[in-house]
Amino acid sequence: MSTAYIVVTILAAAMAGFSAGSIFFHAKWVVQPLADYSVPRALWPWLGAAKAAGAVGLLVGLAVPAVGVAAGIGLVLYFSGAVVTVARARWFSHIPFPLVYMAPVVGSLVLGFTA
Template sequence: MSTAFIVATVLAAVMAGFSGGSVFARAAFVVEPLTEYGVPRSWWNWLGAAKAAGALGLLVGLFAPVVGVLAAIGLVLYFGGAVITVVRARSYAHVAFPLVYMAPAAASLLLI
């Protein structure tokens, strides 16, 4: 296990956990764009839970690699879906945000 892998994995977990917690806390910088993109309010808790589960899975993956791989794949797919949602909403200036969250998850997957 390389240092780069550990750093990328922990960074991805912290970022995904922060993002999930922000959804649960209904932080304005998260929920206002969700509303703008047309994401139903009934989905918000599920989306926050998916990010929190991905964060936890990445940390567990430091000790059980299969779990970490699955969590990283899940987060990459999640944030890929977020990119599609932003593009469909024609909010092109916001496309970078899900990509920033996706990057460390993808890096941890590539560094295994």
């Protein structure tokens, strides 16, 4: 296990956890775009829970690699869905935001497979 893998995985987990907390605490800069994209408010807690579970899974994956891989794949799918949602809402200038959160997750998966 390399130092780069550990650092990137912790960064990815921290970013996903921060994103989950932003939904749980209804940060205006997060929930207002969700409303603008027509994401039903009833789904917001589930979206936060999915990101929180992914963050925890990445950290557990440092000890149990299969869990980390599953969490990483889940988060990549989650953030891919976010890109699709933003594109469907035609807010193309917002597409980079989910990609910023997805990048360290992809990096963690790549570094995990090469380690």
